[in-house]
Amino acid sequence: MALTIRAIRPDDDDDLWNLLEPVIRAGETYALARTLTRDQALRYWTGADRETFVAEVGGRVVGTYYLKANQAGGGSHVANCGYVSAQDQTGKGIARAMCTHSLAAARERGFRAMQFNLVVSTNTRAVALWKSFGFEVVGQLPRAFQHPVHGEVDAFVMYRLL
C-alpha cells in the first residue's frame, strides 16, 4: 500500500503518542527523559520551533518526523530532524521514506545542510540508514549517551550538505 507523508493535524495526537511512547520509555535512541508525560512529549515533538509530519499507510499512522533549524542565528541554515517509526513496521521503508521527504522539505525551506546531533552508536540500523542517504559521521562523542542496557556508549554527530 502506498505510503503518504503529510503535515500533522490536531487529531493526530493519539497516533503520535502511540509512536513516541515506546521510544521514550525505552530510552535507547533519543536523549529524552524516559519519564516524559504524554503532554510533555507532544509539546516537544510538535513545538512551535518545528514542523511535524506523519507517514500513513492505508489510513494508519506508521511514522512521524520533525524538521527544524538545528541552531539559531549563524547556524540557522542547518536543519535537524527526528524520526520515529511504528515498532511493528520495521524494515518496511518508513524511515527511509521519511528521510527522503525530510531532505526535500529541508531543501525547499532553504536549509543548506542537515545535522543529527546525537546518534547513539548502538543504533546501528539508523547509522547505516543515514549513511545510505549521504550523511557522514563527522564527530564521535565519547560515552555521551547512557544506554539503559549497554551503559555509557559513544554517540555520533552525523551531517550532510544539501
Place this chain on the structure above:
Amino acid sequence: MALTIRAIRPDDDDDLWNLLEPVIRAGETYALARTLTRDQALRYWTGADRETFVAEVGGRVVGTYYLKANQAGGGSHVANCGYVSAQDQTGKGIARAMCTHSLAAARERGFRAMQFNLVVSTNTRAVALWKSFGFEVVGQLPRAFQHPVHGEVDAFVMYRLL
C-alpha cells in the same frame, strides 16, 4: 585585583545585557539571532534549564557563563556551557577563570563530560583556550556557521570527559 565568580542575582540584568549585547549583535561566535531583544537574550542566558554565573573584578561584572545539561535523558550527564567576557578585558584571564570554575561546578553537579556544540572555527582564541583545558575537537561541521564577515565557515564540536 582578585576575580570572583558567583551565581547571578536579579540586579545583574543590566550588567549581563552589557556583556551579551555586543556579542549577539556581532553574530560572530554564538549561534543566536543578531536581532534578539534584551528580554529574549536575558531569558535565554538565564533560563530555568541552566545556572548562570558572573565574574567580578573590583565590583565590576566582567564576564558571565552558564552551565546546563547538553541533552535530556540519556545525554543528561554531559554538561554544556557558554561564556562571554567583557570586550575591553580580553587577555586578562577572565574566560580562563570562568572555564576553570565551570569544570569544577560541572563535576560537583555530577556531570561526567562537557561538550561545546558549535565552536566557530574562526574563533581561534576560544578553540586554543578550550584545548588548553583538555577539550578536543571531536567533530567538524562543514560550513555550519554563517559568519557575517567570512561567510559560511566550519564549526567544531569540542568535548572532554570530566
